[in-house]
Amino acid sequence: MATPTSSSSARQACSELAHTLNVDFASRRLAEALDERDPLKPLRSEFLIPPRKSYVPDTSNPDTPSIYLCGNSLGLQPAGLRTLVNEELDAWGALGVQGHFRHPHNRDWVTIDDHVVAESAKIVGADSSEVAIMNSLTANLHFLMVSFYRPTSTRFKILMEAKAFPSDFYAIESQVRFHGYDPADAIIEVAPREGEHILRTEDITDIIARRGDTIALVMFSGIQYYTGQFFELEAITAAAKAKNCVVGFDLAHAVGNVPLSLSAWDVDFACWCTYKYLNAGPGGIGGAYVNKRYANAELPRMSGWWGTDPATKFQMDNIFRPIPGANSFRVSNPNVLATASLLGSLNVFAKTSMNALRTKSQLLTGYLEALLLDLGPNSGFKILTPSDPAQRGCQLSLLFDEGLMMPVFENLERNAVIVDERKPDVIRVAPTPLYNTFVDVWTFVNVLTEAIGVARSAA
Amino acid sequence: MATPTSSSSARQACSELAHTLNVDFASRRLAEALDERDPLKPLRSEFLIPPRKSYVPDTSNPDTPSIYLCGNSLGLQPAGLRTLVNEELDAWGALGVQGHFRHPHNRDWVTIDDHVVAESAKIVGADSSEVAIMNSLTANLHFLMVSFYRPTSTRFKILMEAKAFPSDFYAIESQVRFHGYDPADAIIEVAPREGEHILRTEDITDIIARRGDTIALVMFSGIQYYTGQFFELEAITAAAKAKNCVVGFDLAHAVGNVPLSLSAWDVDFACWCTYKYLNAGPGGIGGAYVNKRYANAELPRMSGWWGTDPATKFQMDNIFRPIPGANSFRVSNPNVLATASLLGSLNVFAKTSMNALRTKSQLLTGYLEALLLDLGPNSGFKILTPSDPAQRGCQLSLLFDEGLMMPVFENLERNAVIVDERKPDVIRVAPTPLYNTFVDVWTFVNVLTEAIGVARSAA
Numbered sequence A, B: 001m002a003t004p005t006s007s008s009s010a011r012q013a014c015s016e017l018a019h020t021l022n023v024d025f026a027s028r029r030l031a032e033a034l035d036e037r038d039p040l041k042p043l044r045s046e047f048l049i050p051p052r053k054s055y056v057p058d059t060s061n062p063d064t065p066s067i068y069l070c071g072n073s074l075g076l077q078p079a080g081l082r083t084l085v086n087e088e089l090d091a092w093g094a095l096g097v098q099g100h101f102r103h104p105h106n107r108d109w110v111t112i113d114d115h116v117v118a119e120s121a122k123i124v125g126a127d128s129s130e131v132a133i134m135n136s137l138t139a140n141l142h143f144l145m146v147s148f149y150r151p152t153s154t155r156f157k158i159l160m161e162a163k164a165f166p167s168d169f170y171a172i173e174s175q176v177r178f179h180g181y182d183p184a185d186a187i188i189e190v191a192p193r194e195g196e197h198i199l200r201t202e203d204i205t206d207i208i209a210r211r212g213d214t215i216a217l218v219m220f221s222g223i224q225y226y227t228g229q230f231f232e233l234e235a236i237t238a239a240a241k242a243k244n245c246v247v248g249f250d251l252a253h254a255v256g257n258v259p260l261s262l263s264a265w266d267v268d269f270a271c272w273c274t275y276k277y278l279n280a281g282p283g284g285i286g287g288a289y290v291n292k293r294y295a296n297a298e299l300p301r302m303s304g305w306w307g308t309d310p311a312t313k314f315q316m317d318n319i320f321r322p323i324p325g326a327n328s329f330r331v332s333n334p335n336v337l338a339t340a341s342l343l344g345s346l347n348v349f350a351k352t353s354m355n356a357l358r359t360k361s362q363l364l365t366g367y368l369e370a371l372l373l374d375l376g377p378n379s380g381f382k383i384l385t386p387s388d389p390a391q392r393g394c395q396l397s398l399l400f401d402e403g404l405m406m407p408v409f410e411n412l413e414r415n416a417v418i419v420d421e422r423k424p425d426v427i428r429v430a431p432t433p434l435y436n437t438f439v440d441v442w443t444f445v446n447v448l449t450e451a452i453g454v455a456r457s458a459a
């Protein structure tokens, strides 16, 4: 099957297969055939798929896998992760402090994060020296803004998307206040045009072109958590650079979801969490990228011992000698269980590539979109997410007609179909290429259709 | 046995027992008798004590417990912790995202840190509302200094101990620079007097009295990591308050080691790690205390969504409504495995009290000190740590004659006696009352004596 490069090309690829097999586009048989032809199919067995009984107490098929389409919120557990976590408990139990430098599995705790840097760097399109695994997402936003938001009296503004994820807004606002500026003055929010849900890249780059001289930092998410829009990070970066603005991205919903090329795009900094598409578990350890241009730069920062040259860490001369690269931003020794969890997850990513995942993802989400669109104009919802596959990841956000969303959501759950709701009216559906199947998508659409019917007749 | 209130009272209590039993003070029999009479003895079985074979490959007693005296660096693993960690993996595997609000063990992830706050608060002598479990130690130092180091043109200095733990120095120095001050000017370090190792409280309070008007923040460790000195936090706090200085403490080596009364002392803020005496595992989640006086104060801070009123978290009105109390300082959702680990550890603390632990600790460390002192003036080392039990926790720091330390340290290790070295000449020994025995201490002293003999004859 060819890589779909537009919405219609996923539909077309699926259509062609339906035609070849002589089955209906909307048939389960097509979904099954798509799964049979999926080169990434074996990866699903690397994950623990919650069984139906977890959500539906009196189900007749208790051990059948549920339809889990919620990797945008919390990714599923890689099956190999438990062993790695327990190996760390074993090492601690057996060795105590010596686990730091004499680890039975060669994951000495003093350098355990080294084992998760290279694969993380591959996933975000960066050199290993540009990536540090540390802290949590919002903490990393702060530590990086301390270094990269350097307002001056003429250039102190931050450009961001309107309706950003709340934590990002709070983080940005508090940074602005910390420097003594008024958020109302210092924060420029770009909103979609009247009646639209999606930001136009030209509207972003246009503001940068017009007001860039006053903008210290352009700070966007990679993928908008609510709409699923994948911002054109390369174009935003280029526009920001042209006006000498620093540019940083929150990749919470982008990492492990879409291919990224942070180095090639020349992004200044970025950070992410690992509990969504990276499947490292609830509250997973965070990630940070800092462009290698800054590897030896004297940046203002909030420092800690884990960022200084380890050889002189206890020289007690009070001289902070930043490790060249992103690791200089680490402040503390990392949590070992959280790092082992991430390793368990990245071991699965190492079996494929972001490009292979993207190919499947575009087909899978395109198939979902086609099935949803085929429900017709009176389906009860519309899709907020861009129809251009290049402008989205795996998630589609469905905006329901008033009053429909909650009953539909609850009905889905009663059928062990797990998606994510944003009150008042949105359901987010995220078929992830690592563990979701075309049959998952097909089942979702069928249960959804029924749920909408039930909700409407009850209304 | 009475609580020893001075060095000599521990010796005296042990002496009396030796006399009653008609055994030598230096005999193993006395150590055994002290263990038999130890009311906290059953707690040792709550821990995984590394076996000799972990350190000595060809030992004849491979499964005999080693002598682990290194809780000052990494505490041992509570036996019940593994179950809790694996329960979280089970919950994640079974439920995916629904673990956040429908947890099989009633530890919903959205509020999982609630389960570790009350016991943490008890351990540091605070109200639950004054404690947040979050991030890591150095990160917390930064987040708290952002709020509590508020320099002005006349009052911008930070008073700290000379030779503080490197991370604390880096953190403080970088905060000072962030505000545009020169560390050489803004940091006042208090050092021991010429020829002394221990800071005199009067020297600290004296500087505060004389220079307090220029001091924005008094920032000390609770127990000095190198010397083991337990600073007189109450007196330091009182002196700082008298001059309207903000006062904060890094409790890395104090928490779970000595009783603390942060609220009663009226300390402004504090933070700690949980991997030393709190036994929560390598890189364990950090803790923070913020005096309840600030519960509803409008503080400058670096904010995140986990610090805002959860009820309005997704109201998308961009208004940060700080949760009253320390939880307003949380920026991110917490790591679940790290939080479960800490819970596994605090479950053991819940079986005793800091006062009971302190009583045993003073006897255990006093016994260690007495045995060491009895080696005489030509022992090859001297004890850096204060002899006054009120001025130390469980740790004793031994400063060896030149060239002795490394061979002694290596010999100890070959005998499965695990302590901690600080080059060039110091060994730190930390008998912890939760899991160490009097026989551990006795064995250490005997192996040490032999090791010193061997090192000397090889020299």
Ligand SMILES: Cc1ncc(COP(=O)(O)O)c(C=O)c1O
Binding pocket: A304, A305, A306, A331, A332, A333, B136, B137, B138, B139, B165, B167, B168, B221, B225, B250, B252, B253, B273
């Ligand atoms: C006194 C003190 N401060 C700070 C730290 C740094 O801890 P972390 O790496 O958890 O930030 C330590 C670690 O041992 C410490 O002992």
Ligand SMILES: Cc1ncc(COP(=O)(O)O)c(C=O)c1O
Binding pocket: A136, A137, A138, A139, A165, A167, A168, A221, A225, A250, A252, A253, A273, B304, B305, B306, B331, B332, B333
């Ligand atoms: C876009 C975005 N930013 C920030 C956060 C906050 O994450 P954390 O709690 O890990 O700091 C999230 C969490 O879902 C997010 O989706």
